[in-house]
Amino acid sequence: MMPMTVQEVADAVGGRLTVSAGAAADADTVVTCAVSDSRQVRPGAVFVAIAGERVDGHDFVGTAGEAGAAVALVNHEVDAPTAQIVVDDTVAALGALARRNIELRRAAGDPFTIVGITGSVGKTTTKDMLSALLGDMGQTVAPVGSFNNEIGLPLTALKVGERTRFLVAEMGANHVGEIARLTTVAPPDIAVVLKVGVAHLGEFGSVERILEAKSEIVRGLVPGGLTILNADDEHVVTMGAIAPGEVLWFGVDAAAARDGGCSAQNIDVDGFDRPRFTLVTPDGARTPVRLGICGRHNVMNALAAASVAYRLGMAPERIGTVLGGLTRISPHRMAVSTVERGGAAFTLIDDSFNANPDSMRAGLDGLRSWGDGEHTRPFRIAVLGAMLELGENETELHRGVGEYAVGSGVDAVVAVGRAQDPHVDALAEAVADGAKRAAAESGQDGVSIDWVHDTDQADAVVTRLARDHADTVVLLKGSHVSGLSALAERWTV
Structure with a gap:
């Protein structure tokens, strides 16, 4: 972060600075960084208190001060011995502070x-x-x-x-x-x-x-x-x-x-x-x-x-x-590892960060290519979750993914829904329906197709299939709501 005092931070965000008795910092203290997670606070930090759906950062202003935060950005004063800058909207203030930081860096020449x-x-x-x-x-x-x-x-x-x-x-x-x-x-x-x-x-x-x-x-x-x-x-x-x-x-x-x-x-x-x-x-x-x-x-x-x-x-x-x-990128993006569990072993291609029809097809293309040129063709399992925010054609788009999976030559499709979320579960069912339709039309009776309702069931199906096939490769692909990223982490711990 570019050098700024607490007062300069207040000026940048258009906020009102209050320094209570016992606060470790004042208007002239130089800040060193900005965070929105109190666990990341270090001495001299600006702590940005954001009210989220599950957690309100204002509840951690005192904790941030104890960890050395120079000042907290808040949308209402908090009873804590920490210097605070009160603004109408802490997210907007965060953007304003970042804008000022960039301006200062450009001005440096x-x-x-x-x-x-x-x-x-x-x-x-x-x-x-x-x-x-x-x-x-x-x-x-x-x-x-x-x-x-x-x-x-x-x-x-x-x-x-x-x-x-x-x-x-x-x-x-x-x-x-x-x-x-x-x-x-x-x-x-x-x-x-x-x-x-x-x-x-x-x-x-x-x-x-x-x-x-x-x-x-x-x-x-x-x-x-x-x-x-x-x-x-x-x-x-x-x-x-x-x-x-x-x-x-x-x-x-x-x-x-x-x-x-x-x-x-x-x-x-x-x-x-x-x-x-x-x-x-x-x-x-x-x-x-x-x-x-x-x-x-x-x-x-x-x-x-x-x-x-x-x-x-x-x-x-x-x-x-x-x-x-460059062999490692951000987590859950075509990350390859070896998994051993329940008497089974398989290669995991973890592309579970998120999904849409384009990235689903790309992931399936990768699964199809895996093992080409090797002496033994691997057993390929596509574990596919729901895709969200696709509009009125979402059901047919999910069926299309199931069809594409079978057309890609996979040996098994595991469509993962959520029993507690009927919408997500129905989208997973559409993936399985599309796979079944494609298998029937192409005469691929040997393709294993499962519609499951949580990641525990998906885990059981994949483990069983991998146990029965010595050379197995598994693709995980779906939106975050499907829980496939958590399944990947369970497998790779």
């Missing part, structure tokens, strides 16, 4: 670049790749996991300090206007748009509204900022017309014919679904790249990250080296 990333899928993986690339060039701040909303992005921006060279800002949205607000906190110098898909379609109402929301990152660029767009997505391509400055393109086919584009040729995957391709950069260089993470779909994410790094001065050979050395 040393080179500093903000890269904003958005898209319906791939944001966090691209963020992880870009963080690794830019971290090789200078001190880089990037969010933990998918901190991409009105709380997560400001907390990340407040990690920017005097020596920070790059900030990677992941920007997500469930509604029109959210990304626009995020760009007022951290206006990007470079905006990257990955894909406009159907994630959150139920919230937005139409793909056109999703396009409108994602385009806000381009409109929010600093004057003359650089836009980097996916040339293979017809919706993303339209954003080139609203870009305030130069536009670069990345993609598999279309980008190769565009000026300044980075493209991938000779795409392939090995027997463990790790992509290989030739990176073609604008200077005509052709660099072999082998990703250290799984998933053919990650080639596009790698191209997006490579496009930024190349533009900022990284040599193509170094790009390939860094991407090849």
Whole structure:
């Protein structure tokens, strides 16, 4: 965080500073960081008290003070010996403080670049790749996991300090206007748009509204900022017309014919679904790249990250080296491990962080590729949960996922619902129905298809199947509400 006193924090957020008797800090105390979790407080911190659905941060202001917090941002005074800044809305105040932090860093004069990333899928993986690339060039701040909303992005921006060279800002949205607000906190110098898909379609109402929301990152660029767009997505391509400055393109086919584009040729995957391709950069260089993470779909994410790094001065050979050395990204995203339990052993592909139809198909493609070229074909199990916020066609979209799974050649489909949530349970049933329909139409009577109502039942089915098949690989994929991330953690403890 840039140097600020408690009074300067109060001025930045437009709040009223109160320093009670016994408070360890006063208006002239210099703050060192900002957190919203009292367990992360360290001496000199700004503690932001946020009232959530389950926990109210105001209940922990005293605890934060005891841990050394210099001041707490609150929306009402709390009886605690801690300096407090009272504001109308602590989330809005958090954004204002982060905005001021970025302003101070820019005013420092040393080179500093903000890269904003958005898209319906791939944001966090691209963020992880870009963080690794830019971290090789200078001190880089990037969010933990998918901190991409009105709380997560400001907390990340407040990690920017005097020596920070790059900030990677992941920007997500469930509604029109959210990304626009995020760009007022951290206006990007470079905006990257990955894909406009159907994630959150139920919230937005139409793909056109999703396009409108994602385009806000381009409109929010600093004057003359650089836009980097996916040339293979017809919706993303339209954003080139609203870009305030130069536009670069990345993609598999279309980008190769565009000026300044980075493209991938000779795409392939090995027997463990790790992509290989030739990176073609604008200077005509052709660099072999082998990703250290799984998933053919990650080639596009790698191209997006490579496009930024190349533009900022990284040599193509170094790009390939860094991407090849990146073997671990944010949790529950195509993470591979070996699981042993109940007399069974299997390979787990944990892609359970979230799901939409595009990412479901990508995960299933990865499962299909697993073990290709090996002497013994593995037994492939797709454990699939519900996808949320898909709108009125959600049932048919879930059936389509079940059909795609069987068409991908899986040996077993386990559709995981929730007995206590009829809606989620019905969506899982639709996945199983689609799988059964596809199996019947294609004559694949040997495909095992189960509809279960909690993760305990899913655990039992997978363990039984893995016990019966010596070489088993399991894909976990579903929205958070399905509980599959918790199942992955149970398996990998």
